[in-house]
Amino acid sequence: MKRFYHTVGTREEDGVWRVTLDDRPLKTVRGAAQRVPTKALANALAREWDIDGEELDPRAFPLRDMVDYTIDIVTSSRKEIADKLVAFADTDTLLYRADPDDPLFQRQQEVWEPIVIAFESRHDVSLRRVSGVVHAQQDEAAMRAVRDSLDTLDPFALTGLEAMTSLAASLTIGMSALEPDADPLSLWGAASLEEEWQADAWGRDEEAEERRRRRQTDFLRACEFTRLARGTHT
Numbered sequence: 712m713k714r715f716y717h718t719v720g721t722r723e724e725d726g727v728w729r730v731t732l733d734d735r736p737l738k739t740v741r742g743a744a745q746r747v748p749t750k751a752l753a754n755a756l757a758r759e760w761d762i763d764g765e766e767l768d769p770r771a772f773p774l775r776d777m778v779d780y781t782i783d784i785v786t787s788s789r790k791e792i793a794d795k796l797v798a799f800a801d802t803d804t805l806l807y808r809a810d811p812d813d814p815l816f817q818r819q820q821e822v823w824e825p826i827v828i829a830f831e832s833r834h835d836v837s838l839r840r841v842s843g844v845v846h847a848q849q850d851e852a853a854m855r856a857v858r859d860s861l862d863t864l865d866p867f868a869l870t871g872l873e874a875m876t877s878l879a880a881s882l883t884i885g886m887s888a889l890e891p892d893a894d895p896l897s898l899w900g901a902a903s904l905e906e907e908w909q910a911d912a913w914g915r916d917e918e919a920e921e922r923r924r925r926r927q928t929d930f931l932r933a934c935e936f937t938r939l940a941r942g943t944h945t
């Protein structure tokens with residue numbers, strides 16, 4: 712797509728921020744005003760548009776796509792998205808461990824257990840750990856408490872959380888990444904622990920490695936998106 716503008720800017724409107732192209736504010740894919748809560752996020756969006764050259768690559772606008780999704784979809788579908796996220800909590804990867812006599816089990820205990828314990832403490836819940844693949848229903852009170860926490864999140868945080876949780880197959884990981892002091896790269900390492908363990912044991916395939924790299928990039932970007940939207944990006 713050809714570049715159709717000369718200048719990129721940002722401006723504040725009634726406490727929110729907008730990106731402008733040739734001083735015209737942007738709209739979302741569905742035609743809504745593209746308003747974001749922080750200057751930091753607006754500046755990041757502007758950088759996506761402020762390119763060298765005359766050709767626009769549609770793949771170069773991941774933050775724009777997340778903002779549009781937030782405004783066009785998430786704001787009117789918060790209940791449905793929260794319901795989907797609670798379902799992840801019921802089958803959270805970090806709660807399903809190898810058999811205790813499997814060497815992988817000890818590694819899962821070392822990496823996963825501190826994350827789960829911290830999550831339980833923050834949300835005042837108790838989650839059931841399982842050895843093996845047979846599903847074990849989580850306590851209903853715990854799931855209600857998790858849902859209550861989700862209901863406090865704004866649409867931008869929900870967008871980032873939905874992406875991180877889906878990529879990690881773990882709401883524990885996703886919600887931990889929302890914490891101000893979270894280490895996103897370490898959390899992604901925990902989410903991909905089993906894949907890395909298997910790759911170390913059986914050998915690495917370049918296509919699989921590339922897929923893991925893309926998923927890591929997407930996870931880290933989703934975390935960055937939530938921090939930009941909260942004004943906590945550094």
